[in-house]
Amino acid sequence: MTRLSVNINKIATLRNSRGGNNPNVLEAALAIERFGGQGITVHPRPDERHIRYRDVFDLKGAIRTELNIEGNCREEKFVRLVLDAQPAQVTLVPDDPGQITSNHGWDTVKHRSYLQDMSALFKGEGIRVSIFVDPDPVMVAAAAETGADRIELYTEAYAQEYTADPERALVPYLEAAKVAQQVGLGLNAGHDLDLNNLRYFAQHIPGLLEVSIGHALIADALYLGLEETIRRYNEQLR
Template sequence: MARLSVNINKIATLRNSRGGDNPNVLAAALACERFGAQGITVHPRPDERHIRYQDVFDLKTAIHTELNIEGNSREEKFVRLVLDAQPAQVTLVPDDPGQITSNHGWDTLKHRSYLQDMCALFKGEGIRVSIFVDADPAMVEAAAETGADRVELYTEAYARDYVDNPERALAPYLEAAKVAQQVGLGLNAGHDLDLHNLRYFNQHIPGLLEVSIGHALVADALYLGLEETIRRYNEQLG
């Protein structure tokens, strides 16, 4: 069964919109765990517009499941945060500072040498490394040469195309997943996965270890409640 890691960025966005500490990010993360999440994901950005750097340390000392920190390792502050917080996993994402959300994976061929250095740095501290990539077999194969433990497939295109043709939407991800197995990489996935498209993805992608879901899950929780929402997402992964 693939693990559900809940991205709590949107909880932090809501908190920051009014200042103060309501909703409380740590309380939300602990509730996610209590309701069945097997991990917590955060994606801090330099302007701290949602997750604050202090949130990461608060989470690390309090949660009982895995902490996954996503972000751009070209930001020195991010690298220091990961090394100091010592999460179970760091996911390297090639974000530009002004991006609203992640919108592409690494070119692991072009940036192979750089990514090798980053993987060595984090793995030297005992932190599992996942590289965010598009569903391109060449990018997956090259990711294995960086020393990464896993890749996370960027699933926006799958979610967009699933509505019209699930089989066609899945096809490039299936090829990428097969390559990941062949080269010995663990497989994560994330971005726009939801209650409509998650089950099909999970049933057809071999070796899927973890999905990271935030925006859709938090939005569903507005209507269903957080406990019921997490139950339903886990059901899709069962």
């Protein structure tokens, strides 16, 4: 079964909006594990507007599932955080300064040499490296040349087109997945996957190892409760 890694940024956003420690990010992560989540994802940003760097160390010391840290490796503080925290996986995302949320993948051709250096740095510490890419076969093939272990397909375009034509929405992702298999890359996916579109994606994309889902899952939990929401998301992946 494809692993469900729950991005808890939105829980931290709610906490930070009021100050204090309610909701408690660490307690939420532990509950997610109890309810069936197979991983915890965080995406700290320099202004710490949601996940704080201290959260990362608290999580690493307490959770039993995999910790995945997403972020922009062009930020020195992020690189140091990952090296110090030693997560199971780091996902390299080319965020621009002040960006609200991730909205594009790496140009792995243009930045191949840089990504090779970063992959070597993290892998040298025993950290699995995933590179965030658009569903472009050229970018997928070039990602393999960086030495990364996996790619994470940016799925916003799929989510936007799914309602109108699921089959057409899936086409570029199928091509990207096939190339990933050919070049020996593991395959993750994330962004705007939800209870409406996740099952179709997971059933049709070969070799899908992990999905990272945050915004939609936390929003669903407001209505369904966290335990029931995670159960439903896992059901989509079976």
